[in-house]
Amino acid sequence: MDSLPNFEKTLEGHGLDRPRRARITTLQVNIGFQCNLACHHCHVESGPLRREAMGPREIDRVLSLLERHPGIEVLDITGGAPELHPAFRRLVQAARALGRRVIDRCNLTVLFEPGQEDTAEFLAGNQVEIVASLPCYTLENVEAQRGRGVFDPSIAALQRLNRLRYGMPDGGLRLDLVYNPVGAFLPPPQAELEARYHRELAERFGISFHRLIAITNMPIKRFLRELVREGREAEYLSLLANSFNPKTVDGLMCRTTLSIDHAGMLHDCDFNLALGIGTAGEARSIFDVDDLDALTDNPIATGRHCLGCTAGAGSSCGGVLVDAAAQEAS
Numbered sequence: 001m002d003s004l005p006n007f008e009k010t011l012e013g014h015g016l017d018r019p020r021r022a023r024i025t026t027l028q029v030n031i032g033f034q035c036n037l038a039c040h041h042c043h044v045e046s047g048p049l050r051r052e053a054m055g056p057r058e059i060d061r062v063l064s065l066l067e068r069h070p071g072i073e074v075l076d077i078t079g080g081a082p083e084l085h086p087a088f089r090r091l092v093q094a095a096r097a098l099g100r101r102v103i104d105r106c107n108l109t110v111l112f113e114p115g116q117e118d119t120a121e122f123l124a125g126n127q128v129e130i131v132a133s134l135p136c137y138t139l140e141n142v143e144a145q146r147g148r149g150v151f152d153p154s155i156a157a158l159q160r161l162n163r164l165r166y167g168m169p170d171g172g173l174r175l176d177l178v179y180n181p182v183g184a185f186l187p188p189p190q191a192e193l194e195a196r197y198h199r200e201l202a203e204r205f206g207i208s209f210h211r212l213i214a215i216t217n218m219p220i221k222r223f224l225r226e227l228v229r230e231g232r233e234a235e236y237l238s239l240l241a242n243s244f245n246p247k248t249v250d251g252l253m254c255r256t257t258l259s260i261d262h263a264g265m266l267h268d269c270d271f272n273l274a275l276g277i278g279t280a281g282e283a284r285s286i287f288d289v290d291d292l293d294a295l296t297d298n299p300i301a302t303g304r305h306c307l308g309c310t311a312g313a314g315s316s317c318g319g320v321l322v323d324a325a326a327q328e329a330s
Contacts, residue, residue: 004234005241007306014246019255019300021268024069024292026257028076028317029054029062030273031088033262035080036113039146041135041180043221044274046080058264059087061286063094069292076257076317078105078270083119096126103129105317108157109150120157124164129174131213131317132158137200141182158207167209176211184227184236186243186312187214190320216240216315218271218308240307248314251321254300260286268300270317271308277301 011018032053035046054062066072075095082088082104095102104123111120123130132154136142139151158175161167167175177197181187194212201207217223219236227233259267264286267273278284280301289295314321 004304005237005307007302007304007310010241010244010307010310011249014244016246016249018302019249019252021295021298021300022255023296024072024256024258026074026076026253027062027066027072028078028257028259028270029091030078030259030261030270031059031080031082031085031091033080034084035107036084036110037081037107037146037150039107039133040226041145041217041223043218043223043271044080045221050080052262053085054087054262054264056087058260058262058286059091061264062260063091063098065286065292066095066098066100068290072100072292074101074103076103076105081107081110081113083110083116084113089122092122092126092128096128101129102126103131106130106132107146108132108134108154111157111160112153120160120164124161124166124173127173129176130161130166131176131178132161133180134158134177135180135182137197137204145180145182155205155207158201158209159205162206162208167207169208175209176213177209178213178215180215181217184217184230184232184239186216186239187315187320190214190313191323211319213317213319214313214315215317215319216308216311218305220271220305221274237304237307240311243311244307245310245312245314245322248310248321251314251316252300252309253316253318254309257317258292258295269309271305272301272303275303275305277303 033044033046033050036048038047092102110116134154135145142151161175165172193214197212227236254269259270259273261273266279266284268279280299309315
C-alpha cells in the first residue's frame with residue numbers, strides 16, 4: 001500500500017471537499033518547451049533540445065477563445081522560454097489588441113539570445129507584464145539552481161528592463177520576480193523575503209522591481225527525481241502535508257486559471273500540464289470547448305503534488321495565497 005501522504009485524504013481530514021472551478025479569468029498558455037536553460041527546478045523539464053511547440057492552428061484558436069470570452073482578463077504566456085517561439089510576438093500583439101493584459105514568464109537570460117536583441121523593447125512597447133525567474137540575489141544560489149553563467153546575464157537583463165521603465169516604483173511597466181527554494185523546504189514568508197530582495201538588489205545592482213512571487217517547489221519531474229535520488233521524497237511530502245493550510249484552498253490558481261499546453265489540451269494548472277493530467281473527466285482540447293464558462297463548477301483534477309500549493313502560506317503562479325497572519329492562525 002502507498003504510505004506517502006495523499007492530497008485527497010488530507011482534504012478529507014480537514015472536512016474539505018475537492019476544489020471546483022470558479023469562473024475563468026486567466027488563460028495560461030504553454031507555447032512550447034524549448035528553452036536556452038535547463039533549470040533543476042523546472043517542472044516542465046524545458047531545455048535547449050526540446051522542440052515541442054504550439055502550431056498556428058492552436059495559436060489562432062487561443063485568440064478566438066479570448067475574443068469570445070471578454071471575462072478572461074489575462075493571457076499568461078509560459079514555456080520553455082516563450083520568447084523563442086516564432087509566433088510569440090503575434091500572440092502578444094493580438095491579445096493586446098483585444099484589450100487583454102499579457103504576462104510573459106521570462107527567464108531573463110533569453111533576452112541575450114541570438115535573434116532576441118530587441119525583445120525587451122518589444123515587450124515594453126506592447127506593455128507586456130514580465131514575471132521573471134530569479135531564485136536568489138546571490139550568484140551561488142542562482143547558479144546552483146539554474147546553471148553556471150546564468151547570474152550575470154540575469155542581472156544585466158533586469159538592469160536593461162529598468163532602463164525601459166520596467167519595475168519603476170513610480171508606476172512603470174510591471175516587473176515581478178519569482179523565488180523558488182534551492183532545496184526541499186518551504187519558502188520563507190514572502191513579505192520578508194521581498195523586502196530583502198528589494199534591499200539587496202537595489203544596493204548591489206541598482207535594480208528595482210515591483211513584487212516578489214514565492215513559489216513552493218512542486219514534487220514532480222526533475223525536482224521529484226532529485227528527491228528520490230537523495231531518499232527524501234517521503235520527508236518532503238510529509239513536510240508539505242504537515243504544513244497543509246485549509247485557508248489556501250479557496251484561492252488556488254486552478255480555480256480561476258485554465259492551462260493550455262502546446263498541443264491545445266486543457267489542464268487545470270501548469271503542474272497538471274507537466275504531468276499530462278487533463279481536466280477532470282474526459283481530457284479535452286481547446287477545439288472541444290466553445291464556451292469556457294461551461295467549465296465552471298467542474299471538479300479540479302488533483303494529485304499528491306497539490307500538497308505543494310496548499311502548504312504554509314500556499315503557492316501559485318501569483319505567489320502566496322494567504323497572508324502571514326492567516327498562516328499563523330491556521
